[in-house]
Amino acid sequence: MTQQRSFRRLVINCSASSELGSSPDPMNSSRHNHMPSMDPFGMQMNDKPSYKWQRVLLKVSGEALAGDQSQNIDPKITMSIAREVASVTRLGIEVAIVVGGGNIFRGSSWAGSSGLDRSSADYIGMLATVMNAIFLQATMESIGIPTRVQTAFRMSEVAEPYIRRRAVRHLEKGRVVIFAAGTGNPFFTTDTAAALRCAEINAEVVLKATNVDGVFDDDPRRNPNARLHDTLTYQEVTSKDLSVMDMTAITLCQENNIPVVVFNLNKPGNISKAIKGERVGTLIGGT
Numbered sequence: 001m002t003q004q005r006s007f008r009r010l011v012i013n014c015s016a017s018s019e020l021g022s023s024p025d026p027m028n029s030s031r032h033n034h035m036p037s038m039d040p041f042g043m044q045m046n047d048k049p050s051y052k053w054q055r056v057l058l059k060v061s062g063e064a065l066a067g068d069q070s071q072n073i074d075p076k077i078t079m080s081i082a083r084e085v086a087s088v089t090r091l092g093i094e095v096a097i098v099v100g101g102g103n104i105f106r107g108s109s110w111a112g113s114s115g116l117d118r119s120s121a122d123y124i125g126m127l128a129t130v131m132n133a134i135f136l137q138a139t140m141e142s143i144g145i146p147t148r149v150q151t152a153f154r155m156s157e158v159a160e161p162y163i164r165r166r167a168v169r170h171l172e173k174g175r176v177v178i179f180a181a182g183t184g185n186p187f188f189t190t191d192t193a194a195a196l197r198c199a200e201i202n203a204e205v206v207l208k209a210t211n212v213d214g215v216f217d218d219d220p221r222r223n224p225n226a227r228l229h230d231t232l233t234y235q236e237v238t239s240k241d242l243s244v245m246d247m248t249a250i251t252l253c254q255e256n257n258i259p260v261v262v263f264n265l266n267k268p269g270n271i272s273k274a275i276k277g278e279r280v281g282t283l284i285g286g287t
């Protein structure tokens with residue numbers, strides 16, 4: 001007969017990987033198994049899309065928002081983005097957006113001139129991204145897309161502060177989250193902010209929407225014979241110094257194995273194609 005032993009105090013070793021009741025934290029789940037999506041009315045959507053990606057980070061450069069450059073923001077561009085994003089959020093794909101500000105103010109171009117130090121110039125640039133974000137949010141809401149703007153530094157009268165868990169929750173509820181003010185730090189770019197937010201919210205890809213068809217072996221605006229790359233490795237981008245994203249951004253993607261798709265958002269249908277994982281532009285990484 002086994003001897004019954006009583007214990008006054010037990011120490012149970014719960015290692016991080018132990019099976020003892022440790023359920024994976026949905027907020028820190030791996031990039032490919034998310035909490036179930038919810039529709040904007042909070043109903044759980046079990047029929048997850050059978051698309052390549054379930055949660056994407058769409059980077060929209062300020063330059064792309066300006067359209068034909070006749071004004072800072074072209075409402076036709078923001079509306080076309082909104083309509084294409086609406087078509088894929090209806091499929092249950094979760095879309096987060098990082099918006100640039102170069103159409104209004106690019107810090108590096110102003111630093112040094114008119115007495116502006118780089119940090120002050122960059123803060124003005126980050127504020128420019130907030131203007132773009134509010135414009136894009138208003139356009140999306142005007143066609144019924146529930147949207148939240150989260151800023152990297154507090155501007156609580158116009159947007160939520162960036163809170164990762166809150167952003168993930170909004171996405172799970174079928175809301176589009178627009179991240180503004182970049183990383184919130186000077187000396188960075190919104191491409192880096194896109195890579196950072198993608199990693200933080202466990203999105204699976206950075207979709208970089210630009211004014212050109214993808215990554216070429218030379219600047220297509222200077223060299224009409226420039227050749228479009230279908231795919232590139234991170235090493236090729238860095239070694240060939242292809243000006244796709246700044247080095248910080250591409251390194252962050254490489255270190256976190258985040259694929260990048262560079263595509264032309266001016267071609268109708270490209271945004272929804274990119275979000276649905278269809279072939280468009282240039283795919284970097286993503287082995």
Ligand SMILES: Nc1ncnc2c1ncn2[C@@H]1O[C@H](COP(=O)(O)OP(=O)(O)O)[C@@H](O)[C@H]1O
Binds near residue numbers: 163165166167169
């Ligand atoms: N100020 C905060 N600091 C940290 N986490 C927060 C904060 N506000 C909300 N959250 C987290 O964000 C997630 C979503 O927030 P919540 O307000 O519940 O959104 P909703 O009600 O729309 O689902 C929750 O997990 C909550 O814990």
Ligand SMILES: O=c1ccn([C@@H]2O[C@H](COP(=O)(O)OP(=O)(O)O)[C@@H](O)[C@H]2O)c(=O)[nH]1
Binds near residue numbers: 060102181187189
């Ligand atoms: O994390 C960031 C993101 C942006 N910026 C500033 O905001 C400007 C606009 O962002 P960006 O140039 O990346 O916009 P885009 O090129 O996408 O239009 C930059 O030039 C920087 O001056 C910054 O200082 N820190």
